[in-house]
Amino acid sequence: MGKLTKLVGVAGAVAGVTYLSKSEKVKGQFDKAIEKFNSSYMKNLGKPSNIDDAKMVDEGAMTSVQYYNEQQEKSQGES
Incomplete structure (x- = not known):
């Protein structure tokens, strides 16, 4: 049942x-x-309403990428 x-x-x-x-x-x-x-x-x-804010975020993102790339180049140069 x-x-x-x-x-x-x-x-x-x-x-x-x-x-x-x-x-x-x-x-x-x-x-x-x-x-x-x-x-x-x-x-x-994810869309800042102010264009200046969007530019600042974009520039900040590129700064960290550039720093990472520089660190990678330094570590490869030491090897």
Whole structure:
């Protein structure tokens, strides 16, 4: 009896998910939620609003890369 109950429960869950996935209302709500998330969060991710700030970050990144390259060259020259 336990296996039959589990089988009926799983079949019901699959039928419910299938029904909801075909429902246009549910799809519309899901699409709205994804669009809202993308428009409010993803657009501003990692983009400084001030151009000067963006330049400063870019220059800072290059400084660390240049330092690393110099250290690598020094260590190869000593070998």
